[in-house]
Amino acid sequence: MTPDEFRTLGHRLIDWIADYRSGLAGLPVMARTEPGEVRGRLPASPPEEPDGFDAILRDLDEVVLPGLTHWQHPSFFGYFPANASPASVLGDLLSTGLGVLGLSWQACPALTELEEVVADWVRQLVGLSDAWAGVIQDTASTSTLVALLCARERATGYSLARGGLQAESQPLTVYSSDQAHSSVMKAALLAGFGRDNVRAVAHDAEYAMCPQALEEAVRRDIAAGRKPCAVVATTGTTATTALDPVGAIARVAAEHGLWLHVDAAMAGSAMILPECRWMWEGVEQADSLVLNAHKWLGAAFDCSLYYVRDPEHLVRVMSTNPSYLQSAADGRVRNYRDWGIPLGRRFRALKLWLLLRAEGVEALRARLRRDIANAAWLAGQVRGTPGWKVLAPVPLQTVCVRHEPPGVDGEALDRHTLAWVERVNRSGKAYLTPATLDGRWMVRVSVGAEPTERGHVEALWELMRQEAERSPDGG
């Protein structure tokens, strides 16, 4: 494909995407295809000869589109907001179009330096001190793995340079709330700690980690001859956006020498609002933290910001220095390959740069405030309606609800919950994801897709009532 063919087809594709975004409200939010249906409509073997762009766009419309659940839809209330703001889509297009790679500073200086700049911009925006240095990773899962690897190596005095974790005699232990994201357990297992050495600390009535329970767990492990290594505090848990008390957890961590990692993947975006910063009070005492600019903030996935207080330690854990990557500039520059797992790196900073410049920070703040107000409105409606319950505090944009008809409880209540949410999703008019809380299914309403206005939340609430109340026995 020549640059001029690219130009022509690129214009068509930009139009296709603009039309897609404009027309989203008219599409069913959730994909309606059955397992294997999309696969079954695609050729089993790759094409020897080129296909025309018309054929490709036709397959896009007829095969791919029906198999999409539309995350950018104004009535998408599932999982979490993953806003691919149009400005950031353009920034990402630029990155791919340039086709440059950051293996080292030398391999593309602007790629590294713009990343330094935008990571620092976000640091300022969320109110962190300049003691923090940042890098863009793909996801919070990876960032948390990097954090636990750094914790492991600090606790063992760089065992990786000797016999590895397998040569350590005293078992290292890791702590998080029992409401922490599944990626914390996954990271701990991949880092080699083992499930027996990962503690799920109890939560309080608001689903936040109980620091007293953490303290007790740490003391029990010490008494049993184990070595407490790391604790992960969550600012905005997945189920309920609960807020672990970072300051209190930091005191336990400091007393016992634990690495403190703050998982603010979801709620980190909200820290651009000064009125929200109490939510992670104490964060300055952490060793590392992650916030996903690709969630609520609006940078297209993947754009996870990972901050550390001791970049030298991070580099010592992650660095490699093969000859073909060495250059005369090495002592004076950042080589971000040594700040994470992959060697090759996209020019991810561009999507964050374009988002911040084309939108301006004040507009992002206004959008997040709109979403918080919409969630508060919904929570008020739910609380004021007989038979409905809000199950957890609503500090941000997620409302955890259940419809509890009189006399329906236990597994019958679970069946009822899963049935009405399924009816909502099948309607195509909105998309919600259920989750368990205290062992029972409930429904998370996650407000915050970029085009979601109050009217969409009102329509959702009407739909929820209609689908839940029509059949109290679980239909």
Next chain:
Amino acid sequence: MTPDEFRTLGHRLIDWIADYRSGLAGLPVMARTEPGEVRGRLPASPPEEPDGFDAILRDLDEVVLPGLTHWQHPSFFGYFPANASPASVLGDLLSTGLGVLGLSWQACPALTELEEVVADWVRQLVGLSDAWAGVIQDTASTSTLVALLCARERATGYSLARGGLQAESQPLTVYSSDQAHSSVMKAALLAGFGRDNVRAVAHDAEYAMCPQALEEAVRRDIAAGRKPCAVVATTGTTATTALDPVGAIARVAAEHGLWLHVDAAMAGSAMILPECRWMWEGVEQADSLVLNAHKWLGAAFDCSLYYVRDPEHLVRVMSTNPSYLQSAADGRVRNYRDWGIPLGRRFRALKLWLLLRAEGVEALRARLRRDIANAAWLAGQVRGTPGWKVLAPVPLQTVCVRHEPPGVDGEALDRHTLAWVERVNRSGKAYLTPATLDGRWMVRVSVGAEPTERGHVEALWELMRQEAERSPDGG
């Protein structure tokens, strides 16, 4: 930014990229900015108010562009080819524009199923049997880490579900050639094996791993009470594209129960040419392999294909199953979150799909054959010119060369090599990366950028001679 603003600005950006690609040959290949120069030209704080697109494009031209080393330039001969083929740029734009996420099959069925299809297309293209199942990861670094984690867990009978690697009594060991990529050592260290338990196996005269040396190393470790766990064979090493003898290594692996991972990150693309498949003969005996479609093949970074023979084992090592990701379809679908580290996943399959459909496989084969012929031509020129040497076999597109003026050797030769390659790079007319081989600097000429034709290689050779021969003392 509204969809209509996106449409207008998107057209401008597509034009900018088309112009960039058309005009690349006129730009200096290597960035000429000093450390900190790009950073210093950007505002220290983020903008409160939006900037117009004109200002953004102006900064792109004036601040970002001079700081780029142009990987898509026809005279880019550095590192390795990282072709972001225009068709794949469009596929990636589509992915970002759709803004969908694959947390699970349910979260976006087409994202998962198209990935299954294109991963299987590539499997067929490179001549692998249908015993392999594939997934797209970001990079070979990550894929190799996943492979070593899977090896660790097979060798320990899933220690992660118990006390972890730290509870194992017998040290596990890992093997690769001393020419293996730095990511192999990095993966082994991150997985917890420890540097003392990673063996750099000697290479033969062609820089390929010596299977006899591997066998001896394994036996020594067994005799010392250690437990050999995994071996990484490389098809196309970074320095010289050397080809480890996969079949012979597989026999050692089978005898001693080692996990065999094949790192075909670079040369895997060449396996779309039937005449190249002897290069990884024995690959069907491996447990896992990685090939980077984002290198020579042309899919925009990041697009690393990871194949395994036992997906059930992979899923058992990597899986998490939180309630909010469960759905009724789970038993009947692939949940690719359990095939790698990150939970969230981009719709990466689109860039590979568009590449293969818009170009057709026959065109990709022709391009790779062109590059191999160009590298062979260059090697012939070098071999036929007094004072010049080809230092390693040239099975593919990388030619390792040194200019060795009479009487210049040792460190003086290193100074000479680094000086002339620096002059080539500073000229802006071509870009080369030096590396060490047998303890001495040499120059890797990596042919294979998409727009590189024979004329560009001829011009490079003339430039190399001019810059190297003008000053034999390293001046």
